[in-house]
Amino acid sequence: xxxxxxxQALAAILEEGNFDKAAEKLNISQSAVSQRLKQLEDSVxxxxxxxxxxIQATTAGQLLLxxxxxxxxxxxxxxxxxxxxxxxGFTKISIGLNAxxxxxxxxxxxxPLLDDxxxxxxxxxxxxxxxxxxxxxxxxxxxxxxNPKPMQGCSCIPLGVMIYRCLASPDYINKYFPDGINTEGFxxxxxxxxxxxxxxxxxxxxxxxxxxxxxxxxxxxxSTESFFNIIIRGHACGMVPDQQSAEIQASGKVVDMTPGRxxxxxxxxxxxxxxxxxxxxxxxxxxxxxxxxxxxx
Numbered sequence: 298x299x300x301x302x303x304x305q306a307l308a309a310i311l312e313e314g315n316f317d318k319a320a321e322k323l324n325i326s327q328s329a330v331s332q333r334l335k336q337l338e339d340s341v342x343x344x345x346x347x348x349x350x351x352i353q354a355t356t357a358g359q360l361l362l363x364x365x366x367x368x369x370x371x372x373x374x375x376x377x378x379x380x381x382x383x384x385x386g387f388t389k390i391s392i393g394l395n396a397x398x399x400x401x402x403x404x405x406x407x408x409p410l411l412d413d414x415x416x417x418x419x420x421x422x423x424x425x426x427x428x429x430x431x432x433x434x435x436x437x438x439x440x441x442x443x444n445p446k447p448m449q450g451c452s453c454i455p456l457g458v459m460i461y462r463c464l465a466s467p468d469y470i471n472k473y474f475p476d477g478i479n480t481e482g483f484x485x486x487x488x489x490x491x492x493x494x495x496x497x498x499x500x501x502x503x504x505x506x507x508x509x510x511x512x513x514x515x516x517x518x519x520s521t522e523s524f525f526n527i528i529i530r531g532h533a534c535g536m537v538p539d540q541q542s543a544e545i546q547a548s549g550k551v552v553d554m555t556p557g558r559x560x561x562x563x564x565x566x567x568x569x570x571x572x573x574x575x576x577x578x579x580x581x582x583x584x585x586x587x588x589x590x591x592x593x594x
Contacts, residue, residue, distance in 0.1 A: 299340065304365040306333035307345055311362055314351040337361075354434065363435025366391070367569060370438060374575055388575065391419040393431030393440035396491065397459065398564065400521040401540040403441070406586035410578060424494040425562060432567055438576070439568035441583075447567065454566040454580060457591025461560045463501055464542055464551040465534035472531075478554050480506040487514045489524055489535035497536040497560055505558050536560065540590055563594060 309319035310330065320327040338345050345358035354362055373388045394403060399422065410416055421431050428440040432448060447453035470478070473486035483506055490498050498515075502508040516533050518524040525541060527533050529550055537551075545551050553559075566583050568576055 299361070299364075300333075300337065301368070303333045303337035303340070304361060304368075306330050307337055307358065308362055308365045310334060310346060310352060311354050311358065359434040361435075366435060366438060367571060370573065370575070371571065374573055387415045387417045389417040389419055390439075390575070390579070391421065391431075391437040393421045393423065393428040393437040393442075395425035395428060395441060395564075396422050396521045397538050397541065398425075398441050401538065402586055402590035403583075405590070406582045407579070410582055414575075416575075424492065424496070425564065426496065427494055429567070439566060439579070441564055442567055443562055443564060444567075445563065445565055450570055451567050452570050452580075454568075454584060455594050456564045456566050456583060456587035457593060459538045459540065459562045459564060459591060461497055461501075461536040461538050461562060462542070463498075463534055463554045463558070464528055464537045464546070465554050466529060466531040466551055467549070468531040469528075469534060470552070470554065474554075480508060483508055483513050485514070487516055487533045489516045489518050489527055489533035491521075491524055492517065492519055497562075501536055501558075501560060505555060538562075561592075564591065 306319065306323065306329075309322045310316060313319045313322055316327050316330050320330045323330065334345065341357060341361070343357040344355055345361060347353045347355060370388070370390070373386070399420065407418070411418075419437075421428075421437055423431070425441065425443040428442045429444045429448070431437040432440045432442075432451065441456070445453065445455075469486075474482040476482075483502060488498050488502075499510040502513065503510075516527060518527055518533075521541070524535060525537055525545075528535050528537065529545065534554060542551065546553065564587070566580060568580060
């Protein structure tokens with residue numbers, strides 16, 4: 298049987314990134330943290346961390362981290378159910394999601410849970426094509442992803458579709474596309490991308506103008522609000538979801554560069570298949586809000 302304190306030490310090391318901070322978190326000595334990790338590695342017969350900067354989990358370490366988070370959540374729920382007194386502790390839930398969902402509809406979805414229950418959010422952001430990694434490595438209990446394939450031990454629930462359009466200000470279009478929106482213009486017109494994992498701009502330009510990912514100038518803006526602002530200010534064009542842009546489009550400050558040409562991004566909620574009341578309530582809230590704010594699949 299795996300020792301829970303040893304698992305706790307492993308989780309603290311991976312979450313804090315080093316042994317000293319893990320020791321502070323657990324209120325024990327650094328040598329005690331090292332000893333618990335060694336005992337756990339001896340117990341399972343495998344190395345569990347890679348001592349790089351930052352520290353990383355091996356495959357076995359990822360599996361044990363996932364198990365630790367599952368057990369911790371179930372214990373927290375059990376404590377609430379069997380205790381005669383109201384617990385003063387919070388339940389932390391880790392969720393992976395894309396920045397556009399966070400900026401538009403996600404917080405409305407979880408508001409009732411945060412209002413009514415003692416919950417702390419630990420949100421991990423990545424592109425919607427990449428958030429599956431958080432769930433696979435045990436860093437989160439659920440993720441919002443564009444991947445429709447459920448992982449083993451997890452449920453996959455369709456949420457809805459976000460529509461992305463290539464938007465730009467009228468001044469930007471007049472400056473870079475005086476003869477109309479065409480391939481030649483994009484070779485010299487700055488485009489905004491969120492990160493090096495953001496493929497929306499690449500997909501749009503390849504599908505509509507046969508332009509490769511390294512054939513146009515780019516601004517990299519890793520902030521949803523600033524990403525849209527640089528477009529509004531006329532310094533770039535970029536792919537923006539309708540949920541974020543509808544009012545600004547209506548005002549005329551930005552326009553759809555190629556009406557009728559857009560990208561549909563389906564979103565799915567992946568969550569561990571555990572009989573947890575909290576998981577069920579969270580899933581219900583996400584589905585209900587998605588019905589209001591996303592398009593049907």
